[in-house]
Amino acid sequence: MLPWAANPAPWGHRVPNLPFSFQTIVEMSNEAIWVVDADRNIAYVNERAAEIAGYRPEEVVGKSVLTFFFPDDVPAMEARLARRESGEAERYQHRLRRRDGSAVWALISARPRVDETGRYDGSVVIVTDITELARTESALRDSEFWLRESQRVARLGSYVFDIPTDRWQSSAVLDEVFGIGPDYPRNAEGWLAIVHPDDRQRMAAYLRELLAARHRFDREYRVTRVVDGAERWVHGLGELTLDGDGRPVRLFGTIQDITEHRLREQERRHLEARLLNAQKLESLGVLAGGIAHEFNNLLTSILGNADLALHDLPPGSTAIESIRAVEAASQRAAEISRQMLAYSGRGRFVVEPVVLSRLVREMGRMIELAVSKRTRLRMALAEDLPRTDADPDQLRQVVMNLVVNAAEAVADDEGLVTVSTGETTCDAAHPLRDHFGEDVAPGRYVVLEVADTGQGIDAESLPRVFDPFFTTKFTGRGLGLPAVAGIVRGHRGFVQVESEPGRGTTFRILLPALPTATPMAAPSAAPNDRGRV
Ligand SMILES: Nc1ncnc2c1ncn2[C@@H]1O[C@H](COP(=O)(O)OP(=O)(O)OP(=O)(O)O)[C@@H](O)[C@H]1O
Numbered sequence: 001m002l003p004w005a006a007n008p009a010p011w012g013h014r015v016p017n018l019p020f021s022f023q024t025i026v027e028m029s030n031e032a033i034w035v036v037d038a039d040r041n042i043a044y045v046n047e048r049a050a051e052i053a054g055y056r057p058e059e060v061v062g063k064s065v066l067t068f069f070f071p072d073d074v075p076a077m078e079a080r081l082a083r084r085e086s087g088e089a090e091r092y093q094h095r096l097r098r099r100d101g102s103a104v105w106a107l108i109s110a111r112p113r114v115d116e117t118g119r120y121d122g123s124v125v126i127v128t129d130i131t132e133l134a135r136t137e138s139a140l141r142d143s144e145f146w147l148r149e150s151q152r153v154a155r156l157g158s159y160v161f162d163i164p165t166d167r168w169q170s171s172a173v174l175d176e177v178f179g180i181g182p183d184y185p186r187n188a189e190g191w192l193a194i195v196h197p198d199d200r201q202r203m204a205a206y207l208r209e210l211l212a213a214r215h216r217f218d219r220e221y222r223v224t225r226v227v228d229g230a231e232r233w234v235h236g237l238g239e240l241t242l243d244g245d246g247r248p249v250r251l252f253g254t255i256q257d258i259t260e261h262r263l264r265e266q267e268r269r270h271l272e273a274r275l276l277n278a279q280k281l282e283s284l285g286v287l288a289g290g291i292a293h294e295f296n297n298l299l300t301s302i303l304g305n306a307d308l309a310l311h312d313l314p315p316g317s318t319a320i321e322s323i324r325a326v327e328a329a330s331q332r333a334a335e336i337s338r339q340m341l342a343y344s345g346r347g348r349f350v351v352e353p354v355v356l357s358r359l360v361r362e363m364g365r366m367i368e369l370a371v372s373k374r375t376r377l378r379m380a381l382a383e384d385l386p387r388t389d390a391d392p393d394q395l396r397q398v399v400m401n402l403v404v405n406a407a408e409a410v411a412d413d414e415g416l417v418t419v420s421t422g423e424t425t426c427d428a429a430h431p432l433r434d435h436f437g438e439d440v441a442p443g444r445y446v447v448l449e450v451a452d453t454g455q456g457i458d459a460e461s462l463p464r465v466f467d468p469f470f471t472t473k474f475t476g477r478g479l480g481l482p483a484v485a486g487i488v489r490g491h492r493g494f495v496q497v498e499s500e501p502g503r504g505t506t507f508r509i510l511l512p513a514l515p516t517a518t519p520m521a522a523p524s525a526a527p528n529d530r531g532r533v
């Protein structure tokens with residue numbers, strides 16, 4: 001029996017023309033309605049309530065409300081009931097236990113009735129099945145989680161740019177990538193201020209062009225993070241939305257931090273280039289060495305026979321001149337073969353501690369002869385350099401090849417060729433790379449530098465100047481620098497080249513220094529200026 005009268009309306013006033021009795025309204029309600037008595041037993045349920053619980057209505061009446069909760073949930077429910085019995089209405093979400101043991105997610109709305117004396121005599125509870133809603137909500141939460149986490153892991157931010165108002169909004173990840181806070185001016189100008197100064201003009205032009213041509217945004221560019229000034233590479237993507245008249249109104253897209261990716265890519269290209277270079281050196285070295293070797297045998301035979309023929313010829317024979325020409329040509333051929341051998345790294349090595357400055361000084365006359373009269377020659381040879389273990393003959397070849405190139409580069413112009421020696425140290429604080437992209441091994445080096453104010457080397461030729469037979473000269477053979485590279489490699493040294501077309505070129509050779517017993521003098525000179533005049 002219901003604890004209060006059913007009809008007319010319990011609060012007393014009449015409802016005109018009501019087609020249903022209040023009882024019918026309760027029974028017909030599509031929400032589950034439960035009435036719980038003061039003993040926590042079910043006094044009444046409508047059809048919908050019984051259906052949700054998986055019972056027939058008459059089976060439910062008389063059962064304890066706790067029957068419809070899972071054992072784990074009972075203590076919490078008892079606490080709720082206690083509060084309700086003290087007069088508190090409540091609305092909460094909880095699961096209910098159906099007859100078959102399955103769970104129903106429910107929105108539970110309960111209101112107790114307490115009389116003037118404070119006596120509780122039951123409550124009306126309306127229960128809405130929100131299982132479907134909860135499932136959707138949880139799916140939504142899941143997908144939101146996936147989206148948020150993948151964006152975070154991928155460092156992928158999103159933005160939407162409202163074009164007419166010149167305002168953009170950004171996701172948390174984008175704010176993190178740009179290093180901006182909530183107060184940052186989110187307009188086109190604000191975005192351009194984040195773009196790295198070197199890319200700014202290009203990106204401003206790109207945005208203008210994109211809005212005019214209504215195409216996608218797809219560009220990699222650099223940004224300077226606002227918060228710490230760090231430089232990052234990003235990849236921006238975006239799609240335009242057009243209004244009815246075809247005017248762009250919105251740009252929606254993503255911006256991904258691809259700095260690590262770029263660095264890895266750079267490193268990969270660098271490694272590839274090194275590998276290619278090593279392979280090239282290896283195969284060309286074998287080839288050049290092989291040819292030079294055969295060549296030398298032939299030349300020995302040619303020169304020997306020419307010599308014999310000269311002795312056998314009667315004085316005044318017209319053949320003498322021809323034989324001398326054969327000798328001269330053979331000498332030139334021997335020179336080529338020597339260069340090829342040097343390049344291959346298979347040349348003879350007679351190594352001894354060499355004082356580089358002395359070696360260069362002793363070559364003075366040869367160097368002067370190599371440089372044309374109109375070209376000034378400057379020697380700046382450092383004293384007290386550590387020695388280096390080297391083959392003096394081969395070092396002389398290096399100096400000559402570089403000086404000849406320098407002289408040829410200034411040609412007849414009134415240029416300057418500078419030959420200098422010095423020393424340098426490579427360590428963690430001063431990392432160095434050579435011309436071929438190899439890291440210079442840490443340690444002390446003696447340095448030979450040949451600089452000229454000649455025509456310079458253009459960016460396209462620069463990576464190729466050490467390739468055998470690469471030449472830009474009419475009569476060049478393209479063997480001078482390959483020989484230098486081979487010899488320096490053979491000495492565990494390194495080569496660096498700097499050149500500015502039209503301004504000049506500097507070749508720098510680093511050879512490992514032998515340990516010195518005496519400390520270096522001249523503390524007044526900065527290390528890099530050592531040996532310069
Ligand atoms: N100091 C320099 N200034 C400008 N270009 C240079 C310089 N040194 C070398 N080069 C460029 O590098 C190329 C290769 O030099 P390399 O010495 O190997 O050959 P080459 O001088 O052309 O011929 P050779 O075998 O007679 O030395 C040159 O043709 C030139 O283009």
Ligand SMILES: [Mg+2]
Pocket residue numbers: 401404405479480481
């Ligand atoms: Mg040369």
